[in-house]
Each structure stands twice: as structure tokens, then as C-alpha cells.
Amino acid sequence: MNKILLVIQREYVTRVLKKSFWISSLLAPVLITAIYAIPIWLAMKDKEQKQIAIFDQSHLLKSADLQDKELVFTFTNVPEKSFKTQFAKSGYDAFVSIPVDVLTNPKGVHIYSSKNIGLNLKESVERLIQNKVRQELMYKAGISAKVYEDTQVDIASETITVSENGGETSSSSAGAMILAGIMGLILYVTLLLYGSQVMNGVIEEKSNRIIEVIISSVKPYQLMLGKIIGVGLVGLTQFLLWIVLTIGLTQVTGKIYASKVKATIAVDQGRASVDMRNAMQDSPMGEVTKVLESTNIPLILVAFLFYFFVGYLLYSSLFAAIGSAVESATEAQQFTFIVMIPIILSFLLAQYTMQDPDSTVAFWASMIPFTSPINMMVRLPYGVPVWELVLSMCLLVVGFLACSWISARIYRVGILMYGKKATWKELSKWLFYKG
């Protein structure tokens, strides 16, 4: 037992001290925070104001109609032709000319600029003019401005899940989908990543020829188990770092934003904060935040760590068996596909599970040990009965024990086989070798 601990310690320490470990541990939280923070930052940023000269020959527009936080309009009487010649030194970003007959000739509006104007500016100008023109047309048709305003309604639905005892929680199916997708993807990537790390570690020991020295001190299954657990703990450490750093970073950026919002409220009558709230709600992270508020976060976290660790143990024991049978990573390819197929398959099934988390396919995908880690995590944000979760976890543990038993038998023979090309037939024979 002591010796397993030593092996675990070596596997853990040598990996955690690597630069690449810290780079990936720090980079992911920064990226996640950026995805969360950049849309809000863009919404809050003080926009540069553009100066626009407007030559309204129809005399339809009043300055009250031309309110926009990014555009400043100045009425001018300089006709189009002469303005064009002095445009460069006028200091305006754009010159808008509205024809006399704009009500009947909506295509007669021209925007002049020295540089190419942005799509945003074009749309803003068009929207302002269009609103006024529509109002005017409505008025002429006998509809008052008030009626017109009242017809501009938006529909936004709120989704609510109802529990058995009638309690209500506001839910977001889009958010649940995103959360499920993120967790499924992380599991998919990490199972492959850490599984192949175990395999490469085994190949390294074998091709280095240190294996024989080691197994004259520890039993092969101790070495295999120690390696798998050691690498798995590296994975857990990375997850914990990700979680802690992401929460920390988002809190800090949140605080920074909050203080900025307070400062702007005073000058801008809260417009910035409204913008910010809108930006938060519109961004995908906002949806996820809503789901996080309505679901049992500790349950999801614990289940996630469980499914990662046990699922990883199951797959990595198979990866270790493959590593023991070959002498180089290229030689391993002929065997790795058989382990990768269930991982890829679970990821494909997860797309289906995400669409219809209560279907029969989703149920079985979240029960069978090979596909359950990814698929159960995908189902979890939508809500899963307790007995299904417990059964799935138990089946996964059983699956791990069976896989590690098979793997250990292949491993103990494989690590001592040099210069012999392993085949499937050979591998199955090793299963039945005596001590």
C-alpha cells in the first residue's frame, strides 16, 4: 500500500511541476472569464460619438427625432454639391441629405463620407429617418403617434419547471443545454487527454526499460493503479484550479464592473446599468447563470467530479493495458481506436441526449458504463430521478472494476514483452496467463 502511495506521489508531482500543467490551468479560466466579460465590457464602453451634418430638404425631422448616444446631428443648409467640396475640412464624419419627397421616395436618402462608414452608423441613421417617415405616413393615414407606439410590443416567454409538490422554479432550457454541452465537452476532452497521458506514461516506462527495475520492487498492478490514480489526481487538481480561478476571476471582474456602473449611474441616469443587464441576459453566460441559479450546483459539481474520476479510471485502465502491449505511440494507434470509439460514441449520443434528455436512448446511454459519464452529466442539468443517478454511478463503478481486472492481466504480461508485435490474438492469450 505504501508503495502505491509512492508511485502516486511520483506520477502526481512530476506532472504538476511541469510548465504545461500551469499554462493550461491558468489559460482556461482566463478564457472563460473573457467570454463572460467581453460582451459586458463592450456594452459598457463609452462609445466614440460621430458628428453628422444633416441637410433635410423635406423639413420633416426635428432634433428631438434624432436622439442617439453615438451620433450627434447638426442641421445644415449647405446644399449637397457645395458641401462635398469642403467636406474634408468640415470636421464631420458624415453628411446626410434627405430629399424633399422622402415620403414617396424612400430611396432618395444619401449618406456621404470621406471614409467608408460602418454598417452600424448606416443602420442607425436609416432607423432614425425611417421611424420618422413611418410615423408621418401613419399620421397621414389617420393613426396617431400614440397608437403607433402602443403597437410596438415584444414577446418574451419565461420557462418554468414545476416540481411534484407544485413548487415552481424558473428554468432556462437554453441555459441547461449550454451547461450540459459544456460539461459533456469537458468530459470528452479530458477523458481522451488524461487517458492518453496514462498510455504514454506506460509506453515511456516500457521503452525506457525502467519497468523491470520498478516491478522488482512493486507488483505490476500496484504500478498501474498508482499511475492511473496519480494522473487522475492531476486531472482533479486541474479541475479544482479551473473552478476556483474561474469563480475568482469572474467575481473580481464583476466587482470592477459594479463599481464602474455605480460611477456611470450618477452621470447617465442608469442607462449603462440597464445596458449591462441587457448584455448579461443576452449573452450565453447569462442563460447559464440563470440555470445555475435554478439547479443544485453542489450536486452537479459532485456528480461531475465523480463521473470524471471514475469514468477516467475506467478508460485509463484500458489505455494502460494498450500502452503495456506496444513499444511506441505509433504502434499504439492500432489499439487506441477501440478505446476511443466508446468515448466518441458517447459524445455523439450526448448531442441526442441534449435534445431529448428523457428519451429511452438517453436513459440507456446514461446507464451503460462506457457512455454514462458524458451522457449522465448532459442529462443532469435537466433534472434526473435520484434512483437513475445512483444506479448509473453503481454501474460505472462495476464497469471500472471489470475493466481494471482485464487491463491488469494484460498489463502484467505486456510490460515484459519486448520485440514482439502485439496482436489482438496475443492480447487475449495474455488474459489467461498464470502468474
Place this chain on the structure above:
Amino acid sequence: MLLSIRNLGKRYADHVALSDVNLEIPKGKIFGLLGPNGAGKTSLIRIITQITGPDSGEILFDGEPLRLAHADQIGYLPEERGLYKKMKVGEQLLYLAQLKGMPKDDAITKLKEWFIRLDIKEWWNKPVDDLSKGMQQKTQFIATVVHEPKLLILDEPFSGFDPINANMLKDEILAIKARGTTVLFSTHRMESVEELCDEIALINHARVVLSGNKDEVQNRYKKNQFSIRFEGELLSIPGIEIVSHESAGHAILRFSAGMGTNEAIALLIQHIRLLEFKEVIPSFNDIFIQVVSETN
């Protein structure tokens, strides 16, 4: 006896690796395990180091049936040996010593002694990748002996060593023997057998075909031949057969049965002036080739 091997048998799917092997390895001696490639030496060593198990028979280690706990009292330098390339020399040796059950502090003290002894103090923090092959061999040797095992198993220890390192290794093996450690070493190099071993066993085709004390084995294979250096002309003498006389003043003779050496010398000195007279002791090389070809 440190190791008693009794009726040991091991077979793999397609061939017999060991068949009814019996060996007694005495305490504090250097025991040479000889044999051609594929004879079963490595299979035997892997069973003693408990990397694999035997199909039949038993092994007694220091009087007790061999069990897992004995692994800590065995030091094993395999023929195919390596190190973790990315680890530093010091921490790597510390890890290997701890795997042999040494407490950390003890291991550090002992390792430092070895680093001073082999004059490699400055290597502790060097990654193994930066070491030359000779340096790696020293490192591997320390890993094998640092826990002061009762039994040291060396599989082809000299392969790949340059003459200076080979000499150092030889001295260290003798020093370890002087401290009472039993050494089991497997080799093809017969000159190192003659220099180092007290006892030998020759394995061929999974069986022990020859074993015993080194001098006793050599005596067994003597052919009653004598080498002489002399002045004068060597004529044929009744009862004395000239086996070879390739250069002037040197010959190898065989005496007829019943003729003692004193008698033979008395006959010889009537004809020649005898400068040197010694018995031909068969080399292990000759014994090896003879026994292996006889048992094939």
C-alpha cells in the same frame, strides 16, 4: 544458503523456460549463472525477483519460502535497464530507494555517501537526459545497491561498460561481497567469471547442466595435460604423449595413466633443461563450449 532453489519449473505457452532446476546459492559468495542466450537465465532471475511466478517447485530465501516482503532485500540490475529521462538523478534514486522500502531520510544519507564514493556529487540535480551512458550506468548501479540488499542480482552487468567503468564495477562488486552480500550474476563473459565467481551454474535448454565450486568444476574438466617450457630437443619418451609442440621450447604433454608428475619430470630432465612446468587448467570458455555442445 541464502537461496535454495528446488525443482523449479516454468513453461510459457509455446516453450519450456525452466525444467526441474535445483541450485544452492551460498551466503556471501559470488555465484555465476552461465548459459547461452535463451537458455532460461532471465526466466530464473525473474522468478527470484518475483516479477513472474514459477509453475512448480519452491525457492527458500535465507531459509524462508520466498515471499513479497523479500523484494526489499534483493537488488536487481536487469540486462535491459533504464531510468526516467525527465527526472533528476537525485530524486530518481530517492524514489527507487523508497520503493525498496527505505525511509526517506535514510535513503538520502545513503545516497549522499554513494555520490561521494563514486565521485558524482554534482549530479544530484542533473536531469538523467543530460547524463552520458557511463554516468547512467553508475546511477543504475547505485539504485541497485543503495538499500543494502542481502542478495544482489546482476544480469550482464558489464555489457556496455567502458574498461574504466567496468573496473570500477568489479571493485564495487568485490567490496560488496566483502560486506557479506551474496551476488548472483549472469553473464556471457567468461573472463569475468574466472576473476569474480566463487560458484557457478551453467544452464542450457532450461536445465542446469553443470554446477559447483569454481575450482572444483575446473578440476573436473582437467584433461591431465601439462604445459612445459624448456631448452634442448624434445624427443618422444615412452609414456609421455606430445599433445602439441607448435613452437620451439614450448609444448603441451599428456602422461599415461599411472605416471605421476614427479616420475614424468624425472624422465623429461634426462633429455631437456626444464624451465617451467605447470598443469593445464581448462578455461571456462572451453568448459562452456564443451558442455553446451555436449548437451545440445
